[in-house]
Amino acid sequence: MIETRTDAVFLNGRFHPGKGAPREAVNPATGEAFARFATATPDDVTTAAESAERAFGTWRRLPVSERARFLRGFASGLEARQEALIALQMRNNGKPRMEAEIDLGDAVACFRYYADLVEGGALDRGRVVLPDDGFSGRQVLEPYGPAALIVPWNFPLVTTAWKLAPALAAGCTALLKPSEFTTLAELAYGEIAQEIGLPEGVLSILPGEGAIGAAMLDAPQIRKVSFTGSNATGTRIMGAAAKRLLPVSLELGGKSPIVVLSDADIDAAAELVCGGVFFNAGQICSATSRLIVDEAVADDLIAALRTRIRKMAVGDPRGAIDMGPLTTMAQRDKVLGYLLTARSEGLDCLCGGTGAMGPGFFIEPTVYLDVPETSALWREEIFGPVLSVRRVKGDEAAIALANATDYGLAATVVGGDPVRANAVADRIDAGHVWVNTMQIIFPETSWGGFKASGIGRELGFGGLQGYAALKHITTPA
Known part of the structure; x- marks a missing residue:
């Protein structure tokens, strides 16, 4: 039975029936729709923008402690819905339970972090020493105003928290457009806003497609x-x-490398390689989908990968699995296109490569060896569980190959000597580099990339600064 939700547009502090074309939420493990919801219209956007502008004047002047209280309310509201939201992530995104739990925890931590940050005085940048003793200067961060937040389908709740928490903390009001594929989880933010008494117009949620x-x-x-x-x-x-001339933050794609040095522990490297490319079925912008391995350990690592991948359980998230389906049919079909390209190029397939399994949107964990730098599989973001491997000789060659990409979002370095591994990490052009660890992200860190991977930073103080302009005030001493 398909559930129907008509009141899926959140405006002026309450849910309204959507007048846009209805959308269906699909279970990617089965390919079947399980819910139908209404969407917004451009007229709703106009209403939301006008409401956000009216609310901004009051919200920006609200004591920081009050804004922090609302942020903590969002965190508590997410925790109160933990089981329901985890189940929905598994059903709508195809995430294994462990990954859905991580996502929810990340969103909760983000709201609490920004509450603490602004309550600790982050918006007041303090006094500035001027060259003339007759004058005194100070700096503050002032919110830009109503913000448009547009989030993807691969990490609902999380990417929204990364934007909504710093926006509200800075004093902005917000219009949120969730992905049309994973809208239902995002509606929890509207429910929580009602529960905590968030002022009308501070948050609007506008489901729909690109026109919104x-x-x-x-x-x-x-x-x-x-x-x-x-x-x-x-x-x-x-x-x-x-x-x-609107200020813009863009968190875009990646083709991230994982560099395995000649002194790396093979078992640890194999675990990090698999986690880096198969987490969330490879649907992660920081997926380390280019394995650059020193030829001294390449054969041993490839053998370890083959053994580990053969043991991976892929299937419906309701079972005991390591990897679920891709979230949408369109993304599954896109990845299948790359597998066809690999066959046409005659790439050496270590495992997988045959495409879909079962009735849902599944792709087997796939690894190609000795992929040419000219191949689309080496150069382009696939956004699926596909790993391309190249062997190199020495650290210099590894660094050069890691940086030979249009992207610069993330990277991982694996090596036995931490000093050597960190020296390699220092020379990789990426916004976030992990050394001998999984891709763990804390709210206190920064997130964003170089080159074609985007503009600006999320998380940390940089995430807060993305929603505020620096104002300098000069007065007589």
């Missing part, structure tokens, strides 16, 4: 845009924002 995002960019009240998603869409958003 375009309407948000056209709304004259919007003063900041934050987007996470593909480079193609990011380019269009940047172009639209440029018409009004």
Whole structure:
């Protein structure tokens, strides 16, 4: 039976029936729809933008302690819904339970971090020493205004928390457009807003497809845009924002390397390689989908990978699995296209490569060996469980190959000598580099990339600064 939710548009502090074309939520493990929900219209965006502008004047002047209280309310509200949201993530995204639990914990931690950050005085940058003793200077961060937040389908709740928490903490109001594929989990933010008494207009949730995002960019009240998603869409958003010179944060794609040095522990390296490319079925912008391994340990590592991958359980998240399906049919089909390319190029397939399994949107964990640098599988972001491997001789060659990409989001370095591994990490052009550890991300760290991987940073103080402008005040001493 398909559940139906008509009141899926959150405006002025309450849910309203959506007048846009209805969408279906699909279980990617079965390929079947399990819910139907209404969507917003461009008129709803106009209403939300006007409401956000009215609310901004009061929200920005609210004592920081009050804004922090609301942020902690979001964290508590997510925790209260923990089991329901985990189950929904498993059903709508195809995430194994452990991954869904991690996602929820990340979102909760993000709201609490920004509550603590602004309550600790992060918006007041303090006094500035001036060259003339007759004057005194101080700096503060002032919120931009109503912000358009556009989030993807691979990490609902999490990417929203990364944007919504610092936006509200800084004093901005927000219009949120969740992905049309994973809207239902995001509606929890509207439910929590009602429960905690968030003032009307501070948050609007506008489900729908690309026309909703375009309407948000056209709304004259919007003063900041934050987007996470593909480079193609990011380019269009940047172009639209440029018409009004709106500040933009873009968290885009990646083709991240994992560099395994000649002194690496083989078992540890194999674990990190698999985690880096198969977590969330490879649907993660920081997926380390390029394995650059020193030829001295390449054969041993490849053998260990073959053994480990053969033991991976892939299937419905309701079972005991290591990897679930891809979230959408379109993404499954895109990955299948790369597997066809690999066959046409005659790539050496270590495992997988045969495509779909079962009735849902599954792709087997796949590894190709000695992939040429000219191959699309080496150069392009696949966003699926596909690993490309190249052997190199020495650290210099590894660093050069790691940096030979249009992207620069993330990287991992694995080596026995921490000093040597960190020296390699220092020379890799990426916004976040892990050394001998899994891809763990804390709210206190920064997130964002170099080159085509985006503009700006999320998380940490940089995430807060992304929603505020620096104001300098000069007075007589």
